[in-house]
Amino acid sequence: MHSSRNLKAVAAIAAVGALTLAACSGTSASDDPSSEGSAATGDPIVVAALSGLTFFPEAPEAVQAVFDDYNAAGGLDGRPIDYTVYDDKTDPAASATAAQDALSSGAVALVGGSSLLDCAVNHTTWEENGIVSIQGTGVDPYCFATPNIAPTNTGPYFDTFATLYYGSEELGFENICAIMVPDEAAAKAAYEQAIASWSASTGKELSYLDTTLVRGQASYAGNVSSLKSETCDALFVAEVGDAVLALLGEASNQGVDLPVLVLTSAYSDQFAASAAYSSDIYLPAEWAPYGDMTIDGMQDWADSMDAHGVPKTAFSQGGYLAAQYFIDILESIDGDVTRESFTAAAKGMTDPIDSPIAQAPFLFGDADFHQPNNTAYPVVLRAGTNEWESLGPLLIGDEIGWQYSTVPAGT
């Protein structure tokens, strides 16, 4: 058992008033000398990430997998990448502290982070300290609206746009009713902008919008019952997986069987296995569907994940891509690898990195905001099944009228 050992450690260290404890040092990625003769052993290149480890462990795990392979193959001219993930506990204070921790570790960049609030809390810190972040999965609106952060994923706001677009244009739903959790003011504004963008593109309006949801609601009975008196032919739900399940459970109980449009956060095997809903559930995958090995690059990703025991999910796709992009930019640097030189290389990028997995080329560049990925691949969970099915075709934001939002906040 870990616990007793931990307790002893805690007791011992706390007892001596451990503020004097040596400054923190992240555990370095262990090199694996047994794999290949040319394993990197030089001066490590320090890379960090902030992540709500409890909620999204796979993204940083996938990054680590890529870096392990890279180091085993010799790293950057013999220099290995030393990768540390800082848990932000999905808590703003912890996130701010973790940001300082990451900075003081001497990281040249942040790669594959996945946190619910890291961008909102720390984007000014990144700007102030001249470091860039290739976010694995960005969630809060600041991930898509600030100069030093470029996520590999599309984010919930484009997702909202894409899933509504697919619903109204491809599936032909005329009366989409929406239930969403607004979270914070900034996120609420971003969702509203996404819906406005959809209206501008398609000329359609939501038939009904319920934004009274909160995280961790005890019951959705009232929300579902209010919905029932509205005219709807599809239901859009903006919530995380477990809440979507609970809401759909309540909907089933009250005899609602509308087709459902959800966001990519529901895109997992667990969700598919747990859903017991009597109509189809559609969502826009942020990358190539994780089960589809026919797409270029997917087999490499799957092999890498399997070799390192990382679950093959959408989140590990994001982490994998972030690491790949990082290495690409890293290798483009002439001269010393430092925070400054990496940031300069990222911001100075002119040629996008092609990625079939992301289905959109990645470009950091010197913009005020970054949303390199604006594609969605529609998938569906058919009623009575428990496996996601790829639908396609690929939706590309620029082609279907997606309007980027630059200022996330403001009501």
Added chain:
Amino acid sequence: MSLVLDDVTVRRGIGPVISNVSLEVEPGKITTLVGPNGAGKTSLLEAISGVVQAAGGTITMDGTDLRKLSRRRRSTAGLKHVEQGRMIFPSLTVRENLKLTARTQADFEEALALFPELEKRIDNATVLLSGGEQQMVVLARAFAAKPRYLLLDEMSLGLAPVVFLRLMPIIKQISETGVGVLLVEQFAHMALGVADDAVVVTSGRVSYQGEPQGLLSDEDLLKQAYLG
């Protein structure tokens, strides 16, 4: 074969309330314990039944070391403590109170036979009974368990003497079935009247031990013991 206390000390808070008390309760006999209020009589009974832990000395019941047993084990071993203040279970009926301890129907009927007046109230919640009836329930309930030793604490508390007088012969009757009774009482004369042995405790120590007649005939001794 008896309930033997040897050199028992009981502490409450910081100081001892019972110091080095030794006494013996024999089966079929009534030992009456008198003494002024605050002398520690109740604490002594509680130490025997395990409500409090004795700080020193030995307590044995028919050779079994009671101090090693939990209060429930002491009870199931045949020691029943009837606490001060009519510890009825208010929500239980008279029948339920007796059934709580009676293992057989015969035990139940035998206990009820002690107080035939309870029969007409058998299905009433005990909280609705008069004080005297409640005390009868408590005594009958203890008897229904077929105890070997019975500790009775201030049965007379809040009862009219005439009611208490009604209880005395019953206690005698119970002891005659072979039960050893340790009776703590403030109504000294009545209690000593049925006693086989008498013990006086003052300020936590035994100040008299012997024949109840000896105590009854010595008014000064009794008054001293009684009024402190």
Added chain:
Amino acid sequence: MDILGSLVVGLSSGGLYAAFGVLLVLMATLTRVINFSQVAVGVFGAYLSLRFIPLDLPTWVIILIAMVTAAAISALLGWIIATWLGESSTTARSAVTVATLLGLISLSFLVFGTRPQANPPLLVGPLFTFGDIAVTKVGVLMLALAVGIAAVSRLLLTKTSLGVRLRAIADRQTAAELLGINVKGLQLFVWAQTGAMSALFISIVGNAQAGSANSMIVLLIPAAAAALVGAFTNVWLAVAGGLLVGALQGVLTGFPSITLLTDWVPLTVIVLFLLWNQRKEVWDVAR
């Protein structure tokens, strides 16, 4: 929405609150504990049982595993409280369950992760509908369970010798112990029973209401509110309280303009009800 309609909506989730409310009342009266872990043990047991689904066991075996697990955790908690806090105040005894709630939530994150649990509900769909109003199967079953448990416990408490002993303990614990009643054993029995019932409830509602460890707190609050309506002593008022909380929640979502007040209304109503119901001055100890 009309009164009947809102009551029906309230039934949908209120049945579950009522059922947990009844458990909380039984715990409070029979073991002198306001059990803040009541929902948590059920959720934990139900989640653990999901691990056995790959073995292709029949559903009832899975539920049985959930119930046994929850009963064991609950009994362990009861044992800790009975052993070290046997004579302590209700407050001190209940405080331990706050700590266990915290521990169970964290443990659940560690053991089961935070993804939605593959916890399919046992019952799905409406029992019958009229117009837009649907009477849900799960709501009716939960209400039936709440009433059933209230009624069965009442029967058990009045008609069986076990029940008489339980009531005796509830009345006067020390006196019961002095009569040789196995106080600790019987209290553990109550703990185990309510734990098992919690797991049963969670298995029935599945992830329709308990999709993540968060539900350990999220469901506890309306259930505790329901029990509070019964002042932690009256099971029937707790059933009514559960339906009241469910109905208020349901009805208030129909008024988006007061969305900020919605979350406060049930709490306020209950506190006001209690202030009225307990208007007699009560002192902390008898004397």
Added chain:
Amino acid sequence: MSLADTTAATSSRQPDAGSPAPRRHGPWWFPWAVALGVTVLATGLAFALPDYWLLIATSVLVAMMSLLGLGIVTGTAGMIALCQLSFAAVGGWVMDLLMTQTALPELLGGAAFVVAMLVGATAASLLGLIVGLPALRLRGVNLAVVTLGVAAALDMTLQKVSFPDQWTNERVQRPFGIPGAEDLSGNRSYFLFVAGVVIIVALGVFYLQRSRWGAGWRMVAFSERGTASTGTSVTSAKLSAFMVSAFIGGIAGSLMVGQITTANYITFQTLNSLGLYVLSMAVGAHLIEMAFFGGILFVLIPEILKQFNIPLEWASIIYAVLGIQALTTKSSMGNDLRRMILAWQRKRGLNSIESTLVSLEPVGAPVPAASDNVLLEVKDLRVEFGAVVALSDVTMQLHEGEILGLIGPNGAGKSTFVDSLTGFLPHHTGSVTLDGVELDSLAPHKIARAGLRRTFQQDRVPSTMTVGAYARFVGGKEVDEDLIDEVLAFFGCPGTQAPLQMVDVGTRRLIEVAANIAAGPKLLLLDEPAAGLSHEEHVAFADRLRAVPERFGVSLLIIEHDLDLVRSVCSNLVVLNFGQVLATGRQEDVLANPEVLKAYMGETEMVS
């Protein structure tokens, strides 16, 4: 205070004349010296700590602040409060609003943060008041359920409204121009600012704990009846605990927001409040140094786990285990520590605390005579418990200046009589007037304020206070400190500095009597005051009691079993039997009444 001091103070017949004033608060400079030391230490740390550990240290201080507030409700006043971070959220929210949505920063410049923080804390204390209001009726653990409901409801409200900085995407300005979180030099200054606030609040808590309010909280935790009987409303004691706790929580919330300069509901989630509560139980957060230690644990345990790459959820599990351990052993780290220190002091002989009552020279006052003025008039008092009539038609009088004895066999209704007189049994019929004032419908604390006080059979003296703090609390706001010293000395009680934890139960009851006399009621009811005293102490106690009406102007009603005591102090007696007045009159007459002896002893033969 040493034994020598105690004896010096108590052996004097007239302690007010010339005896040195005993120390009351310990050295006055002690808290200030500690504060100064901590300030120096904090300044040193601010410059010595690496950047990262500086942030950690700031978090420790902020967590400490939350625990300090929580400790007042949970540790001092003994309630379960599960919404401490709700108070923090309200404080932080209001501060955030003022700082980002109003002109306050322009108006006040660098001081705006401090002003906004205080306004926020005041708003939080208003929420504390509202949360505490159910305490009017809901006692014990029911209140915990309400606090949990508040935490959950506020959680949801915060999600809906967001923190104001998010409305306009603006950061909160730190105080006095300290740069924001992104700038490392800013963190250094902000740490110092937080340390300053914590020191000020800790000093405030230190003095509050020693004030009347603090004493009230301790009393409430120990016994609600005991509190009411001192003339302090139980409700206001609880409300003030909640309000102060919420105020400090509100400051903690502002400091949290200032630390990251933006805020989010997640920081203030219910789960985190549960964690804080459990931790406060584990460490004993009512003690200031323990709140600090708790702050260290709250931040450091996750830090250590991080170093070992152990999931942070283990931190909550560790808190839970520590909490259960503390709760099941009915102690906390802080209490264990204090106990160890006291035991060590006792071993060194620094704390030998016992009553010196018997060594006092007898006063030799006669049994006081009653005046003609009727002080207490009881008419047809009747109390029923269900079907049982506990008191029926009790009518009696007590005259000013006398010591009246109320006697009767066990269970005669004496304690019921005292309870109904002092307001603890509001459902009686009949009338009670004290000096012409009707007492029947008054709450216990109002009756105490009207001049009718009581002591209890059971120990109602909380062991968590010093003798002086207790006596000052019982004595009331206007009590004269010299009078307290005088009365304590008069009854041979330990000095005001002695911790009650070190005082035996018998002496505690003497202190209870002395403190109630110092409070200067018109009439004091003593419920079996001599129980637990030795024979010698009885005699000395009786000697002192006889002098009380004359010397302190307090009439006495004594409920006592011990007839020796009654004989030696009472001029008149009232005998109760089966809830009725059996006899009343002069002591000699009553005791000679055969009916009385018969009732008292159950036998007529006893008359001799």
